[in-house]
Amino acid sequence: MTKNFAAEIGDTAKLLADDPIWLVLIKVVGIFAFLVVMTLFMINWERKVVARMQHRPGPNRVGPNGWLQSLADGLKLAFKEDIRPVLADKWVFFLAPVISCIPAFLAFSVIPLAGEVNMFGQQTALQLVDLPVGVLVVLACSSIGVYGIVLSGWASGSPYPLLGALRSAAQVISYEIAMGLSIVAVIMFTGSMSTGDIVGAQASTVLGFAPGWFGLLLFPSFAIYVVSMVGETNRAPFDLPEAESELVGGFHTEYSSLKFALFFLAEYVNMVTVSALATTLFLGGYHAPWSGDFLNTGWWGLLWFIIKTLAFLFLFIWLRGTLPRLRYDQFMKLGWKVLVPTSLVWIMAVAVIRTGAIQQLSTAQRLIALGVVVGLVLLVSFLLPDKKVQDTKGVPLAGSGFPVPPLDLAVPKSAPKRKVKVANIPKDTAAVTTGKEAE
C-alpha cells in the first residue's frame, strides 16, 4: 500500500514507512507509558494547582511533596470492591469503560511528538503513524469514545447516569461539529490532513520574526478549537455530563473499582490528546518558537512539544479553578449559535483569502473584493434591529416592605430663608437666650 501512496505522502510518512517492527513496538509502548504517566502527573498537578488557587496546601503526604498521591489512589482503586447494580445490563456495563478508554489511547498514534530523530541507529520520526487523513483519526476516536459514556449511562440502569449520558451524547455531537469546522481552516492552509504535514507547514516564520503557527495566522479557528476541546472532553466549565451538584456523579455514578479507574484514565488521556492536537494544529507542534537553530532539531522537539501540551493542560486546570459550570441551555446556545456560525463565516473568509492568494489577483481586484465584503458587512449591520434600550432611570417598584419613596414623590421646597437679620430681631423674642446675661 505504501508504494501506491508514494507520490502523495509527506516526508514524515516516508520516514516512517521503513520502520522495523521492533521500533513500532517500542513506540507503541512509549506512547502508552507517556499517556499513563501524564495521567498520573495531571491528577496530582490539577489537585495542587487548584489547591494553590484556593489557598490550601493540596496533597502533600504521599511521596516527595505528595507527587505520588495519584499513584497510591490508583493502586487503592484497583483493590476496591467491584459493584454491579442489579438492574445493570451485564455486558454493556462491562464494555462501556473499555470502549471509552481504547479510543482515547488510539487517537494519540497520529500525534507527532518530535521530528526526525535517531532511535537505536534507525532514522525515524517520533510519531507512530502518519496517515494522509491523520486529523480525522482523532475526530473518529473521539466520536467512538462517546459510546463509552452513553452506554455506561444506559447500562447502569439508574436515572442519574442515564441523564448524564443523554447530556453527554448531545454535548459531544454538538461540539464535534464546531471542532471539525475549526480544523477545516488549518487543512485549507496546509493542503493536507496529515498531522506530520501540518506541523511541517508551520516551520517557517512570518514577517521575519513571528513563528508561522496557525494559532496566530488563524486565530479565530484556534479560539473555537480551544472552546470546543473543553466541551469535547467534558471538563469544567462544560462538565455537564457529570455535574456533581445536579447528577451525583453523572454517567459514572454506579461504577466502582477498576471500571471507574478506566473512566478516569480515559478522561485524562482525552485531555492530553486534545491538548496535543491543539499543539500540533495551532502551535507548531514540535517546533521551537524560533526557527533555524540547534534547539530546533532532533530530540529537542520532544521538549517543545511537551511544554506546549502542558500549557494547554494548565489551561484546563485554570478554567476548572476559575469558572462556574454553565447551564445546559446556555452551553448548547454557545455551541450552536456562536461557535458554529462564527466558524462557518471564518472558513468562508479564509477560502476567499486563499483563493485570492493562489489566483494572484491584481491590487484593483483585491480592493474591489474588499469593498464588496465591507459593503456586505454594512448591509447586514443596517438590517440588524436596534437593541432595546432599557429605562435605567426608573425607580424599581418594591413590594418587600423596605421604605422606598413613592414613584410620584414631589420633593417639597426647602423652607424660606430668613429675611430679617438676627441683630434686628426684636428683644422680646430673644428673651430666652439672653435671660442669663441679664442676670
Place this chain on the structure above:
Amino acid sequence: MSLPAVDVLSQFLAQQPEPVQRVVDTVTTGEAIAFWVLGPLALAGALGMLFARNAVHSALWLVVTMLSLGVLYMIQQAPFLGFVQIIVYTGAIMMLFLFVLMMVGRDSSDSVVEVIRGQRLAAALLGIGFAVLMVGSVGRALTSVQSKGLAEANTTNGGNVGNIGTKLFTDYLFAFELTSALLITAALGAMILAFVGRDGKPARKTQKELVEERFQEGKRVGSIPGPGVFATANSVATPALLPDGSVSEESLFEVIEATDSSTLSDDLAEVAGTGHQPDSHALKGSES
C-alpha cells in the same frame, strides 16, 4: 406490450459479460488477512443486529458492522472514506439512534400490531425486489465490471481526498446539492415538528430579569432552612432552630407535619432520649 423498465431490465440481463481483466491491483497478504477477520465480524454484527432481543444491543451490533466496513474501506486504499464512515455513521447517526432508544426506555418491547394495512405483503414484495436488485448488481460486479484500482486516483491530482472533492463538486455536483437540499428539508421538518410555539405567551425572560423579579416580589431570596438533621438526631422530622431557639416554621416538612404523631413515636423517643439506650448490659451481649 411491455413496460419500458422491463425492457431496460431485460436488455441489462441479456448483456454478454465482458472479459474480466483485473491485474491492476493485487490483494496483499495483509489485506487478505484483514478481510477474513473483518468480513465475518461484519456478518456477525449484522446477524446480531437482527436477532438481538434488546433494541440497544441491536444498535450496538450494527455499530460493529459499521466499524468493520470502515476499516475495510481503509484497507482498500480509501482511508478518507473509512474514517468518514466511522465519524458520520458510527459517531453521529448511530449515536442519535441510541439517543432515541435510550429515551424510549429499556423495557419497551416491539409492537406486533400492524398499523398499516397490507404491511406484510408490501414488505415481502419490497424485500424480494431488493433481493433481485442486489443479486443483479453483485452478479454484474463479479462478472463484468473491471477492477480499476485506486492506485491512480490515490497518487495523482491531490491524492485520495483531493480527487473525492473534485468529483463531488464537478461531476456529481447536482446529486450533492440535491442531497444537501434533502437534509436541510429534513432538518427544517424536524424543527417544525418539535417546535413549541410561544404564540400569545410573553417572551422568555432572561436570567437578569428573573433575578430582579425575584428580589422585587419580596420573596425569600436565599434557600429555605433544611431540617435539623444531624444536629440532635438523625431524623428529618427534627425541625431547624432559629437563633433564638424557636422552631423555624419553614423547615417543617408538610407531609411529616400532617402525619399522626403516634406513627412517629419511635423518632420522637429517639429525639427526646427516652427510648432504649445502650447501657452496660449491651457489653455482655444479652440482657440479664
